[in-house]
Amino acid sequence: MRRAVIRGVGHYLPERVVENAEFETALDTTDEWIRSRSGIERRHFAAETETTSQLATKAARAALASAGMTAQDLDAIVLATSTADLTFPSAATMVQDALGMTGGFAFDVQAVCAGFVYALANANGMILSGQADRVMVIGAETFSRILDWSDRSTCVLFGDGAGAVILEAATGDGTPADRGILATDLNSDGRYRDLLYVDGGVSTGTSGVLRMQGKEVFRHAVDKLAATAEAALEKAGLTHADVDWIVPHQANIRIIQATAKKLGMPMEKVVVTVQDHGNTSAASIPLALSVGVERGQIRSGDVVVVEAIGGGLAWGSVALRW
Template identity: 80%
Template sequence: MAGRAVVVGVGHYLPERVVPNSEFEATLDTSDEWIRTRSGIERRHFAAEGETTSDLATYAAEAALKDAGLTADDIDAIILATSTADLTFPSAATMVQARLGMTGGFAFDVQAVCAGFVYALANANALILSGQARRVLVIGAETFSRIMDWSDRSTCVLFGDGAGAVILEAREGKGTPQDRGILSTDLNSDGRYKDLLYVDGGVSTQNTGYLRMQGNQVFRHAVDKLAKTAETALEKAGLTSADIDWIVPHQANIRIIQGTAKKMGLSMDHVVVTVQDHGNTSAASIPLALSVGKARGQIKQGDLIVTEAIGGGLAWGAVVLRW
């Protein structure tokens, strides 16, 4: 017998304000067609004034708890993946902990930008397998609208706000690839590529800063690195691309999603796509897509899922799990 971290609940939250591509036409030299053809994005959600990352995260967490039929007292740990926490400290995770009324356990943030949720899942899996937690609430939440340079048409049209959450629970498995739960993880980073995607400010530089990206360079790295990390994770699990029911990728750009699927030898019929409705929500994009994919009736119990993501750092990775 082998311990497994099994998904028992999933949920998401999107801010009320929907921003279609056409809204950018008034202030930027861009068009709905330009944005759509290059990114696949048609609309995104922006948080309301005063609505913070921990707010979005709490709503997604409450939806996941409801889906699992659990209460905050049933959770041992919260891991929140975000690059846009409310405050420098404390962590947004501890704010969610308080809002949920969870007085025990522990909570912390993980920062790996768009790869954050994959990193958070890997950490949650390790906590469960080592016996340090039985149930872990894993959240991805972002308010990237707060770090956009609204004069930069190459970046500000790509990002959105939102949150998604899953609850992982310790369960016994047989130690085979047929087990439900996380079957393998693969994490990578290479700090030499910092200048391809970063925010030009932060606490110790005493300046909030804006997101800066060399889009073509990021694209060049993304397809290759995403396909490789997914294949490595599958190999670790004793599986191949042919076993996949769904790729649930980081939703950054439809061309990256299509290119990665092609490189893995899979048709787009096996890919959960939400980028058209959400834009790039960074660490929130995978849990959002998991929740929407389940709600649409795409993702069903027993399905083999590969999630993969790449973000600033560069940081990238993949998780193979059976739903």
């Protein structure tokens, strides 16, 4: 059976680190308030001249180095983002050009914080169908460009960054013991689109800023993240006992903890980076995967479940063996 196996992983974070204390001069907030409600201690913000595609390109180069590949080895790039440089062309084609990749194809996926999971599922489908043999999957965001700096409930939560993985076709036995992506689960429900959105776009003629009903998003997040993780495990023929690592979307430590509890998974099996990165939307999971490998947490043969929820609402998960 054809499988999509992760061969390389990498990430990039902008140089500017913004500690919680930096918000205290302009907002009615404190470091303690932010930490207690989100678990976030700091985040990275892109420089004024840095674009999403530039962050993505640096993460892509790190993933290529990790895999021992060049851009010419790739058949495709799938880039998950809600903050592309321009309305079009896609940020993925900009990365393709920056890497010097002259063949294959590249496109963006937009599912907000669930974007990387959606992109990973799409890349997996292309490999299983034979459309491609090697696919770079990137999550990259510059959410600092779409924040309302007067809204203390949202602007302190988000950060910028990029992460990337490279998938390559391999042959497995068709059992849960195979390396690679074992199952995917994608969901959305547009009835909840007003819970998390940006109030701008082509219909308004403005770029807009992020708006969120935090309590409602929290309520949906825990139930939906747990349910999608369970669904992916069931499809993969795995149980909780088989899981080495949960790598959740890094939005809020309380959501991460509540979801782990609902799944019956100890926090010792959860990769957590939210304290250092904040919520980097589609970049969140690939950043956490790359850091997890860098820390020596995620190793070859480990069963990893990634899960995310974002505006739409859109949510999903992927179960894989590293």
